[in-house]
Amino acid sequence: MSKTLILCVLLIATAFSAQADIKNGKELHDSNCTSCHINLQGGDGTGIYTRENRRIESYPALIKQVKRCRDSMGMPWPKEHIDDVVEYLNTRFYKFEH
Numbered sequence: 001m002s003k004t005l006i007l008c009v010l011l012i013a014t015a016f017s018a019q020a021d022i023k024n025g026k027e028l029h030d031s032n033c034t035s036c037h038i039n040l041q042g043g044d045g046t047g048i049y050t051r052e053n054r055r056i057e058s059y060p061a062l063i064k065q066v067k068r069c070r071d072s073m074g075m076p077w078p079k080e081h082i083d084d085v086v087e088y089l090n091t092r093f094y095k096f097e098h
Contacts, residue, residue, distance in 0.1 A: 025088025049093035059096040062086055
């Protein structure tokens with residue numbers, strides 16, 4: 001096998017293994033984020049994502065905000081959990097290109 005082909009296979013495998021798990025992101029969000037958002041926004045808490053004056057205007061800003069929330073709540077989430085929650089929120093509410 002050529003070195004180029006091996007490199008391509010490795011890159012494709014890495015891309016698939018690095019995909020965020022949206023289902024896990026929803027579970028993490030629902031069990032860790034919702035209660036705070038209900039206190040801040042009322043209702044079911046999702047209004048924080050859909051409000052007219054929302055603060056998050058880009059995919060990088062969404063990542064920063066999820067990290068900020070994780071840190072303020074003292075959750076020991078690894079990078080994969082951050083990625084899962086970001087992808088869930090982006091898929092469900094934000095629809096940013098990335």
